[in-house]
Amino acid sequence: MAEVKSRRGEYTEATRRALLDAAARLFTERGFARTSLDDVAADARVTKGAIYHHFSSKTGLFEVLFDEVEEQENDRARAAFAAASDPALGVLAALDQFLLACSEPEYGALVFREAPLALGWDAWRRCEEKYSYALLTDMLVALADAGRIPRHAGEALPSIAFGMLGAAGQLLIRTPPQDRERVRAECRLPFVALLAGLSSTTA
Amino acid sequence: MAEVKSRRGEYTEATRRALLDAAARLFTERGFARTSLDDVAADARVTKGAIYHHFSSKTGLFEVLFDEVEEQENDRARAAFAAASDPALGVLAALDQFLLACSEPEYGALVFREAPLALGWDAWRRCEEKYSYALLTDMLVALADAGRIPRHAGEALPSIAFGMLGAAGQLLIRTPPQDRERVRAECRLPFVALLAGLSSTTA
DNA sequence: TCAGTCACATACCCCGAGTATGTTCCCGAC
DNA sequence: GTCGGGAACATACTCGGGGTATGTGACTGA
Incomplete structure (x- = not known):
């Protein structure tokens, strides 16, 4: 039975x-x-x-979908970060994994294009606090622990870095597939520069 | 008559x-x-x-409102940029003007919180191409002309920088008024670091 | 075998954007 | 002076879509 x-x-x-x-x-x-x-x-x-x-509702359906897609991708990015020997390298590895995920059809479109429109900014951020946003803050803490960036109070740096990720993801979404590899390379630059600029102000 | x-x-x-x-x-x-x-x-x-x-429609009403608010603010930011002796200082002056505008009740809420939801990402970007996005690209060109940052092809840097502005604006919107001055100061940091990081890779 | 519940299907409500049609007032032409 | 016409709205309506209430057959457990 x-x-x-x-x-x-x-x-x-x-x-x-x-x-x-x-x-x-x-x-x-x-x-x-x-x-x-x-x-x-x-x-x-x-x-x-x-x-x-x-x-429960249309947005409820979307949230379940969001959790599925985002949890899977977030695990991969977190694994990429953890696998690296150095936190700075780990950040770049996680970034590459993220940019790669945004080049696939569904992830970026659902998580960074549709989610804010479907859920609104507040609910979207609440949903992301378990995933990309949490990973981002963890990585910033690890970088600070390793002395690669100064320790920041406040939410400005993680919020703005998260905004960078969203912009990069949306750019990749609207980039035709044959150009995505080049755009991914271009996207890495501002993050590398930000890291360099932050570490230079450590002293 | x-x-x-x-x-x-x-x-x-x-x-x-x-x-x-x-x-x-x-x-x-x-x-x-x-x-x-x-x-x-x-x-x-x-x-x-x-x-x-x-x-013409609900979104048409919003677009007219958007143009009014954004044109006025964009003029101020552009004036702040032009008034500075150095393009790097001008960028910071324009940034301060922008952060100040986002601390006022309407500008940030309409342009960076509601506009994407009301118009959708594509229409929003098209509307912004006359204002914040245009100013941003102009400033990047000026920085490159002055040799402060390397000359970048592609749309990654302006897109991501624009994402940073949006994130900073949204952060200020949801910050209680008495904390906004502190948050504005925190928001300047990632931009300064990005500029420093970009200029260090000029060589 | 029969009550009860699960897994849906069907029929309906309601809100809000958009439209079609009045209605009033003013203005210029004869 | 009046009369046709258009501007500046008001009123009444349609329609699509999210949400709900109710029906229904199948399975299950007692």
């Missing part, structure tokens, strides 16, 4: 996945605002009732 | 101004999405018909 029960569970999980996949596709292609819940339901071969059975 | 005609013109201009003022107030306080056109019309003591007589 556990089998039958799990069978049923599998079926409902399948529609949930189909809804999430359809939402991911349509939100990245048409954008969050221009895709109705009926569109998502139709793409997943169900109706709007299924959506509201599995998710 | 020119007098009477202008009298009529004054009246219609008055309602147009009342609509723009009401929209500015409500959009900054409640946000663009959470204020209906009926709210704006009621606040201006007219009806929705007046709005669609003077403006």
Whole structure:
């Protein structure tokens, strides 16, 4: 009976996945605002009732999607940071991983293009505090611990650095695929320069 | 008769101004999405018909408001930049002017918080290309001409620098007024560091 | 076998942007 | 002086989409 029960569970999980996949596709292609819940339901071969059975609202659906995508990517970036011998190198490794993720179709579009529009700035930042923003602040602390940058109080530096990441991600999103490698290289420059400039004021 | 005609013109201009003022107030306080056109019309003591007589749509109303606010502020920032003897000092002067403007109630909220949500990223960037973004690229060119930073091709640096401005502005918006002076000082640091880092790689 | 609940489908409500159509006032022409 | 017409709105309506309330069949557990 556990089998039958799990069978049923599998079926409902399948529609949930189909809804999430359809939402991911349509939100990245048409954008969050221009895709109705009926569109998502139709793409997943169900109706709007299924959506509201599995998710709380349109933004609720988006948040689940956001968490999925962002958690996966954040793990990779954090691993890249941790794998490096030096925190400064780790930051660049995590940055490269981030820029690479933004070159893929869904991640950047959902997390840095649609999320602010869908959730609003405050909710977006609250959601990001578990992921990119947390990783960023951790990296800044590690850099300060290693004496590579001065220790900063306040939220200005992490906020502005986060804004840099968002701008880089959005730039990559609207860059045609064949130019993305070059743009990724160009994007590294301001971050390297900022690091250099911060470390030079350590003394 | 020119007098009477202008009298009529004054009246219609008055309602147009009342609509723009009401929209500015409500959009900054409640946000663009959470204020209906009926709210704006009621606040201006007219009806929705007046709005669609003077403006093309809700986003059209917002764009006119955006242009008004942004043109005024952009002139000040550009003047601050031009007044300085050195382009590097000019950049900091323009930055200070910008941070000050974001500390006032309407400018930052409309231009950097509501505009992306109201217009979408693409339309927002198109609107900004006449103002902050243009000033920013002009300043980067001036810095390169003066040999203070290397000459960069590509759009990565201006895009990311623009992202920094947006993040700083948004941070100031959500900072309580009594803390804003301190936060402004904190915000200058990453820009100074970026400039220093860029100039150190000039050689 | 039957009550109950899960996993949806169907039908409906409501708000708000946009539109279509009045209505009033002024103005210039005859 | 009046009369056609257009400017400056007001009023009444449509329509799309998020959200809700209710129906329904299938499965499950007692």
